[in-house]
Amino acid sequence: MSTRLLEHPSAEDIRLESVLHALADPMRLAIVRFLAESDREVGCSEIELAVSKSTGTHHFRVLREAGVINQCYRGTAKLNALRRADLDALFPGLLDSIIAATTRQAP
């Protein structure tokens, strides 16, 4: 099965401001929470977002370009996973506190 690569920032290029910007959106927070709960690679279509496909794609790209998620193609499917190890090393406690906050805030 072919694996195409998408561009990602290397860990040392991940910036706190970009990560916070990427997470400052309810839909992207929902994606991150879903990925955190899944703890595995997840196809975009597995995450139900009440938006058009192109809007969904945009949100995933913002997360990838900020360094929050890894995306790769496996055949025609785009798979997503949190960059938890990178983020935890760079910003200890940040991701966990944000995920916990989304859980508390959810209606």
Added chain:
Amino acid sequence: MSTRLLEHPSAEDIRLESVLHALADPMRLAIVRFLAESDREVGCSEIELAVSKSTGTHHFRVLREAGVINQCYRGTAKLNALRRADLDALFPGLLDSIIAATTRQAP
């Protein structure tokens, strides 16, 4: 001495997305870090920002409207303080992890 009040969201109206948006900016992160290190009410003019006064005022307002800081007038001075108790109660660990991250990331 007169104390004029400015509008602030009440604690229950503080939203995670708004807090993350407010912090997704290097200048506003610098303000928050300064306030965290000061641990007291700080006048706007005490924090050196390499921007015009109106841009500085804008950044303080974004932080206040998101619920990150308290601002009040004391005479003609506008004083700022982190809403640490509110934020820590709503989003445990979030503020500390972000402040720690700014320290690690700072050049």
